[in-house]
Amino acid sequence: MxxxxxxxxxxxxxxxxxxxxxxxxxxxxxxxxxxxxxxxHADPVRWTFDTTMRRSVASRAGGVELPATVSEDVLAEGAGHYAESCAHCHGTPGGEPAEWSRGMRPEPPHLVEAATEWTPEEIYWIVENGIKMSGMPAFGGHHSSEEMVALTGFVSALPGLTADDYATLTGSADGSAEQTPSPATGEPDGEPQPETPVE
Ligand code: HEC
Structure with a gap:
């Protein structure tokens, strides 16, 4: 039997x-x-990717160690890296991501909102390692740990920042502005604005 x-x-x-x-x-x-x-993506496929990604990051980010506090200088450094390497996919306070990034699947989330869902350790891990099958690049191969700590500090602070804070941190109209709409009008920054840099 x-x-x-x-x-x-x-x-x-x-x-x-x-x-x-x-x-x-x-x-x-x-x-x-x-x-x-x-x-x-079909809903079950999206659910599978998203759940796998979130569980994978959570179970791997435990080994990341970050400084307890982030100075204003480090925050500004992180903002500079963000404007250069992330804003076109993830948007900025008051600024939309580049139009072409809306054609990615999965669509890169607007980090001003989405950053609240992640701990700083998880953000660092994602920046360092990227996410397979999603278009989120790994920055660990070409960014130093100091640069990634600065990026992490900035991304963690993103949800509390206004468009003005962001402009101040990035030194106003630098190269990043061409990727993002003007916070004042919501229109893409076609022409360079005759603004005085805040420096
Ligand atoms: C070419 C576009 C692209 C660039 C550039 C990019 N990312 Fe991403 N990123 C993505 C995509 C797509 C996802 C969504 C992955 C997913 O949902 O599986 C993502 C996800 C993330 C997440 C997790 C958020 C969430 O809720 O899914 C964080 C944090 C993140 N990126 C940070 C950054 C930072 C910081 C930079 C710059 C150093 C950056 N990314 C550059 C495309 C990009």
Whole structure:
């Protein structure tokens, strides 16, 4: 009786594995899954990627150690790196991301809001390692840990910053402004504004 049950269970497990392999190979080889970024991921696919990503980051960020406080200078350094490397995908306080980034799947989230969902350690880990299959690059290979600490401090502070704070931190109309709309009008900064840099 128990032997029969054991054999049945083993057959059931093998059958399930074979069906899973068949589904996996069918999906990969037949072209059934639409990879076009012009359509959204199906909800179960998006859920799987998002949940896998969040759990993966949470379980790996534990080893990150950050300074307890961030000085205004470090914050300004982080803002500069952000304007240069992140703003076109993730937006700024009062500024939208570049139009082309809205065509990415997943769409890079507006970090002024999304940064509240992550601890500073998780933000550092994401910046250093990036996120596979999403377009979020790894910056660890070409940014020093000091630069990533500054970026982390800035991204963690982002949700509390106004457009004016951001302009002050980045030294006003530097190169980043061409990527983001003017906070005052909501219109893209077509022409350079004759503003005096806040320095
Ligand atoms: C080419 C576009 C691109 C650039 C440049 C980029 N990111 Fe991302 N980033 C993404 C995408 C896409 C995701 C969403 C990943 C996902 O949801 O699986 C993401 C996710 C994140 C997240 C997690 C937020 C969330 O809720 O999903 C953080 C934090 C982040 N990026 C920080 C940064 C920082 C800081 C920089 C600059 C150093 C940066 N990114 C540069 C595309 C980009």
């Amino acid at each position: 128990t032997k029969k049950f054991g054999a049945g269970l083993a057959l059931g497990i093998i059958g399930t594995i074979l069906v899973a392999i068949a589904i996996w190979l069918t999906l990969a080889y037949t072209g059934a899954y639409n990879v076009a970024a012009s359509t959204q």
